[in-house]
Amino acid sequence: MSQFAINLIFVGGSFALYIAIAIWARAGSTKEFYVAGGGVNPVMNGMATAADWMSAASFISMAGLIAAGGYANSTFLMGWTGGYVLLAMLLAPYLRKFGKFTVPDFIGDRFYSTGARLVAVACLIIASVTYVIGQMTGAGVAFSRFLEVSSDWGLIIAAVVVFLYAVMGGMKGITYTQVAQYVVLIIAYTIPAVFISLQLTDTFLPPIGLFSEHTESGMPLLAKLDQVVSELGFRDYTADVDNKLNMVLFTLSLMIGTAGLPHVIIRFFTVPKVADARWSAGWALVFIALLYLTAPAVASMARLNLLTTIYPDGPTAQAIEYSERPDWMKTWETTGLIQYNDKNNDGRIQLYNDTPAFADTAAERGWNGNELIVNNDILVLANPEIANLPGWVIGLIAAGGLAAALSTAAGLLLAISSAISHDLIKGSIKPDISEKGELLAARISMGVAIVVATWLGMNPPGFAAQTVALAFGIAAASIFPALMMGIFSKRVNNVGAISGMLAGLISTCVYIFLYLGWFFIPGTATFENIPQNWLFGGTGYGISPLSFGAVGAMINFAVAFAVSAVTAPPPVRIQELVESVRFPRGAGQAIDH
Amino acid sequence: MADHTNNARAYWQANLRLIVGCLVIWALVSYGFGILLRPWLAGIPVGGTDLGFWFAQQGSILTFIALIFFYAWRMNKLDKEFGVDEE
Numbered sequence: 293m294s295q296f297a298i299n300l301i302f303v304g305g306s307f308a309l310y311i312a313i314a315i316w317a318r319a320g321s322t323k324e325f326y327v328a329g330g331g332v333n334p335v336m337n338g339m340a341t342a343a344d345w346m347s348a349a350s351f352i353s354m355a356g357l358i359a360a361g362g363y364a365n366s367t368f369l370m371g372w373t374g375g376y377v378l379l380a381m382l383l384a385p386y387l388r389k390f391g392k393f394t395v396p397d398f399i400g401d402r403f404y405s406t407g408a409r410l411v412a413v414a415c416l417i418i419a420s421v422t423y424v425i426g427q428m429t430g431a432g433v434a435f436s437r438f439l440e441v442s443s444d445w446g447l448i449i450a451a452v453v454v455f456l457y458a459v460m461g462g463m464k465g466i467t468y469t470q471v472a473q474y475v476v477l478i479i480a481y482t483i484p485a486v487f488i489s490l491q492l493t494d495t496f497l498p499p500i501g502l503f504s505e506h507t508e509s510g511m512p513l514l515a516k517l518d519q520v521v522s523e524l525g526f527r528d529y530t531a532d533v534d535n536k537l538n539m540v541l542f543t544l545s546l547m548i549g550t551a552g553l554p555h556v557i558i559r560f561f562t563v564p565k566v567a568d569a570r571w572s573a574g575w576a577l578v579f580i581a582l583l584y585l586t587a588p589a590v591a592s593m594a595r596l597n598l599l600t601t602i603y604p605d606g607p608t609a610q611a612i613e614y615s616e617r618p619d620w621m622k623t624w625e626t627t628g629l630i631q632y633n634d635k636n637n638d639g640r641i642q643l644y645n646d647t648p649a650f651a652d653t654a655a656e657r658g659w660n661g662n663e664l665i666v667n668n669d670i671l672v673l674a675n676p677e678i679a680n681l682p683g684w685v686i687g688l689i690a691a692g693g694l695a696a697a698l699s700t701a702a703g704l705l706l707a708i709s710s711a712i713s714h715d716l717i718k719g720s721i722k723p724d725i726s727e728k729g730e731l732l733a734a735r736i737s738m739g740v741a742i743v744v745a746t747w748l749g750m751n752p753p754g755f756a757a758q759t760v761a762l763a764f765g766i767a768a769a770s771i772f773p774a775l776m777m778g779i780f781s782k783r784v785n786n787v788g789a790i791s792g793m794l795a796g797l798i799s800t801c802v803y804i805f806l807y808l809g810w811f812f813i814p815g816t817a818t819f820e821n822i823p824q825n826w827l828f829g830g831t832g833y834g835i836s837p838l839s840f841g842a843v844g845a846m847i848n849f850a851v852a853f854a855v856s857a858v859t860a861p862p863p864v865r866i867q868e869l870v871e872s873v874r875f876p877r878g879a880g881q882a883i884d885h
Numbered sequence: 886m887a888d889h890t891n892n893a894r895a896y897w898q899a900n901l902r903l904i905v906g907c908l909v910i911w912a913l914v915s916y917g918f919g920i921l922l923r924p925w926l927a928g929i930p931v932g933g934t935d936l937g938f939w940f941a942q943q944g945s946i947l948t949f950i951a952l953i954f955f956y957a958w959r960m961n962k963l964d965k966e967f968g969v970d971e972e
Binding site: 366369370373376377381499503511513515518530532539540544565571574577578581584585588871876877 | 893897911916919921931934938942945947950952953956957964969970
C-alpha cells in the first residue's frame with residue numbers, strides 16, 4: 293500500500309469518527325450548545341481541555357523551538373503549563389459557581405456595565421481570531437504535506453468537518469470530539485518519541501531518556517549534545533540565559549495569558565460542580581503534561597540525531613556527501629522546508645553556526661558558509677521517517693497534527709460565536725430573544741466565524757506568526773486581571789475595571805506595535821526589534837515585545853485599583869454577587885432569593 | 886447570623902492562605918529553581934546537566950500537577966468542614 297493510501301485511511305478514519313460523535317451528540321438547547329449541558333465528567337473535561345489547549349503550535353512547532361533554543365526556550369514548557377495552577381486556584385472554581393455561559397457574561401455582571409462587557413467581547417474576539425488563523429493554516433499545511441492536495445482544498449475539507457460537528461453539536465459535540473482528538477494526538481506524538489528514545493538512549497520513556505546515557509558515546513545525552521553543538525559554533529544546549537528579567541516576564545506572560553484565554557476558561561463551565569472544576573484543572577494538566585514532558589526529549593534527541601546524521605564521524609571529521617543523504621531529507625526537500633546549497637563545492641553538507649566568532653574555525657576546515665537550512669517545524673512531522681518507523685506511524689502523525697489543529701480551532705470558534713450570540717445579541721442588542729432564536733443565532737455566528745477563519749487561513753495576513761504574541765498579550769493584560777479582581781476584590785468598581793482593561797490592552801498593543809509594526813503592517817515599526825532597543829535595553833535587561841503582557845497586566849491592576857479608590861464602591865448587590873461566587877454553596881442562595 | 890458570617894470569613898481566609906502557600910511553591914520551582922536560582926543549583930548534577938535545567942524542563946511541570954491536586958483535595962475537604970459544599 294502506498295504511503296498516500298495509508299495517510300488517507302488514518303485521516304479519513306479519524307474524520308469519520310469525529311462526525312459520528314457529532315451526530316450522536318447533537319445540541320438541543322442553548323445550555324447544551326454553550327456548556328454541553330453542564331454535565332461533563334471532570335476527567336473527560338480534562339482530556340477535552342488538553343486537546344482544546346494544545347494547538348498546532350504545541351504539536352508541530354514547540355519541540356522545534358526547544359531544539360533550536362535549548363534551555364532558553366524552556367519558557368514555553370513552564371509558561372504553557374503553569375497557567376493551569378492559576379486557573380485552578382484563581383479563576384475556574386469561582387467562574388463555575390457563577391454559572392453562566394461566557395467570560396464577558398461574568399465581566400459584564402460583576403462590573404454592572406454593558407461597557408465592560410463590550411470591552412471583554414472585543415478582547416475575546418481579537419485574541420481568538422488571531423489564534424484561529426494559525427490553526428487553520430496549520431491544518432492546511434498538514435493536508436498538503438500528507439494528502440497531496442493543495443493547502444486551500446485541505447483547508448476547505450477541514451472547515452467542512454469542523455462545521456459539521458461544531459455547528460450541530462455546539463459545546464457538547466466539541467467536547468466529545470476533543471476527547472477523541474486528544475487520544476489521536478497523544479498516541480501520534482508519543483509513539484515516534486518512544487522509538488527515538490530507545491534508539492538513542494535505550495530508555496523506553498522519553499522524559500527519562502532525556503537525562504540518561506547516550507548509548508553510542510557512553511556520555512549523558514545532554515552532555516553529548518552540548519559537545520556536538522559547541523563544536524559547530526552554536527551556544528551550548530543547556531547554557532544559562534543572561535537576560536533573566538526577560539525570561540521571567542516572558543514565562544509570566546505565557547502563564548497568565550494561558551489562564552486568561554476564553555476558550556480554555558469556558559471548558560470549566562461544562563463540569564457539574566465547583567469541586568469538579570478544581571479536579572478537572574488537575575486532570576487537564578496531567579493530559580497536557582504527557583505531551584509537554586515528551587516534547588523536550590524529542591527536541592534534544594531529534595537535534596542530536598540530525599547532527600550525527602550529517603556528521604557520522606563527529607563534527608570535527610568530514611560531513612556526509614550530499615548524494616548519500618537519507619531518504620527523509622529528500623522527501624522534505626521537495627516541500628522547501630529543508631534547503632541545501634553547496635557553497636564550497638565539495639559535495640558535502642556542512643551545517644554550522646555561521647557567525648563571526650566561528651569564522652576562523654570554519655575557514656580552517658574549508659567551509660564557506662552554512663549549507664543546510666532546516667525549518668524547525670519539520671522536527672516532529674519528520675520524526676517517524678528519521679527514526680525509520682513503518683508507514684502507519686506517518687499516517688498517525690498526519691491524523692495527530694490535524695487533530696491538534698482542529699480541536700483548538702473548534703474551541704476558539706465556540707468562544708467567538710457564543711460571545712456574539714450570547715453577549716452581543718442577547719446581552720446588548722436584543723435581550724428579549726427567545727431560547728430557540730438564540731440557539732439559531734449561535735449556529736449562524738458559528739457558521740460565519742468558520743467561513744471567516746477559513747478565508748483568513750487561505751489568505752493569511754503576512755503577520756500571522758507575530759499575532760500569537762498579540763493573543764497572549766491581550767489575554768494576559770486585559771482578561772486575566774479583570775476576572776481576578778472581579779473575584780478577589782469587592783472594591784474594584786465598573787469605572788476601575790474598564791479603565792484597567794483599557795490601560796492594559798492599549799499599553800500592551802502599543803508596545804508590540806512599536807517593535808513589530810503598527811497593526812503589523814510591514815515597514816511601520818517605530819524601532820528595530822533588537823534587544824538594545826527594548827525598554828531597559830541599555831542595561832542588558834531589555835523587555836521583549838513578547839514579554840510585555842505581564843507588564844500590561846500589572847498596569848491593569850494598578851490603574852483599576854487607583855481609579856476604584858477615588859470613585860464610589862460597587863453597590864451592595866454586586867458585593868453579594870462576589871460573596872456568592874466565593875462559596876460553592878450558601879451565599880449563592882441569598883442572591884437568588 | 887453572626888456565626889454564619891464568621892464562618893464564611895474563616896472559610897475564605899483559609900482558602901486565601903492555601904492559595905498563597907501553593908503559589909509560593911509555584912513561583913519557587915519555576916521562576917526560582919528553573920530561572921533565577923539556576924546558577925546556585927549548578928553544583929547539583931542531573932543527567933549531564935544541572936538541577937535548574939531539570940526544573941525548567943520537567944520538575945516545574947510535575948510540581949504544578951501535584952499543586953493542583955493538593956489544592957483540589959484540600960479545598961474540597963474545607964468545603965465540607967465549613968458546610969459550604971454542594972449537595
